[in-house]
Amino acid sequence: MSAHVRRGAVADDFTGATDLAGNWTARGLRTSVLLGLPDDASAEDLTEDDAVVVALKTRSASTDLALDQSVRAGRFLREWGAEQLYDKYCSTFDSTPEGNIGPVADALLELTGASRAVVVPSFPDNGRTVYQGHLFVGDEPLHESPMKDHPLNPMWDSSVPRLLTPQTQHQVGLVPLQVVHQGPDAVRAALAEHEQDGRRLIVVDAVTNEDLAVISTATQDEPLVTGGSGLALGLPARDREPRVLSRVPGRRVVLSGSASRATQQQVASARKVLPHAQLDVAAYTENPEAEVSRLLDLTQVAWQSDPDRAVLIYSVGAPDDVTAARALGDDVSQRIETAFASLATALSSAGASEFIVAGGETSGAVLESLGVRRLEVGQQLSPGVSWLAGTTADGRRHNFVLKSGNFGTEDLFVAGWEGLT
Incomplete structure (x- = not known):
């Protein structure tokens, strides 16, 4: 398999898809992201691409749905010409024995005919590393990091083999770091x-x-690899100027539906600078139209005062907000996604053309509500965070940043706009 092989990826959420696409773009691959299961028309403009990522919303979906959509996406990518499939999941893995990572990996093994596949959650540029099979966030084991309190996917174990074993039909192995340090041939032999x-x-x-470069070299002829987006950084860099996206005239808005600790810090930083309002989930539950109208009115007033300044709308700004949201019921996350989806449509109609969106499920809800089906990948702002461009269902071009909850610099919501030309 040459370094110029076509590569396809199946991602389990929208932010993870753009995270991987940004890393491939940073290595010089011309990359597109398809949102949702592609249809025949989706392949028409992909002939010039080196890599394509299909973004699904299967991380928290039923296993049957995740398997069906992942296999269909993988089949499409192979028909498009992908010689290696990349099964992309969150770099902090999954907390439950019923998680979808193992079943999807099993299904893609069968689809590709692969006899084995590596499991590489590491993304060192974002502080995710694996040593002796244990996943670390910065200097802390995963189960001792802030991820242990994640509202949707709390992590209570840092052992990747132990997390994966109950999810898969297959036995799970481990190649330790000392073997990786011996080079690609040693890794191939261990595999x-x-x-x-x-x-x-x-x-x-x-x-x-x-x-990661050693692992990438060792697996360059494998039909399937699995992991977070970090493994993409192990590819040899191509000498190609990255696509640079320009500003789309219009208004700017930040929609933050993530409850992660990192996003809370980003919200706190942005509130010092940007006009802002918090989604009242209880009020939205009582009267959805009234709450969306309230936030839209506040945003438009802020735009009138300063048309070039972004407005921040957020659901969680502090740990107490997480506690309060949980008290509203098990489906509170779904209500938050629905609220932001409705708000995004209203804001777009009111003149918003550039969005920074925080949270994987929120990002998916926003783009689905706008009818965006394909994204171009532009300049990278930080590891896992890039500017993107897409066209809405009614033909309007928008720019987006889709940010995983734990990614991005603390000043992203304020300084990220400077990345556009």
Whole structure:
């Protein structure tokens, strides 16, 4: 397999898809993101692409739905010409034995005919590393990091093999860091040994981008790899100028539906500078139209005062907000997504053309509400965070940043706009 192979990825949420696409773009691959299951028309403009990511919303979906959509997306990518499939999931993995990571990996093994696949959640540029099979966030094991209190996917174990084993039909192996440091041939030999012993999903340690480069070289001929987006950074860089996106005339807005600790810090930083309002989930539950109208009116007043300044609308700004939201019922996250989807449509109609959106589920809801089906990947703002461009269902071009809850610099909501030309 050459370095210029076409690559396709199946991602389990929209922010993860753009995260991977940004990393591929940073390595010089011309990359597009397709939102939702592609249809025949989706392939028409992909002939010039080196890589395509299909963004699904399957991280928290039923396993049957996740399997069906992932296999259909993988089949489309192979028909398009992808010689290697990349099964992209969150770099902080999944907390439950019923999680979808294992079943989807099993299904893609069968689809591709792969006899094995690596499992590489590491993304060192964002502080995600794996050592002796244990996933770290910065200097902390995953189960001791702020992710242990994540409202949707709390993490109570840092052992990737232990997390994966109950999710898959196959035995799980581990290639430790000392083998990775011996180079690609040593990794290939270790993978082959695990395969001989019946282990088809094999976790590989990585703590630096150099480790990712070793793993990428060792797996360049594999039909399937799985992991977070970090493994994409192990590819050799191509000498190609990245696509640079220009500003789309119009208004700017930040929609933050994430409850992660990092996003709370970004909200706190932005509130010092940007006009802002908080989504009242209880009020939205009582009268959705009235709450969306209230936020739209506040935003338009702020735009009238300063047309070039972004307006921040957020659901969670502090830990107490998480507690209050949980008290509103098990479906509160769905209500928040629906609220932001309705608000995004209203804001777009009112003149918003550039959106920074925080949260994977929120990002998916916003883009689906706007009818965006394909994204061009532009300049990278920070690891895992890039500017994107897409066209809405009614033909209007918009710019987006879709940010995973834990990604991005603290000043992203304020300074991210400077990345547009």
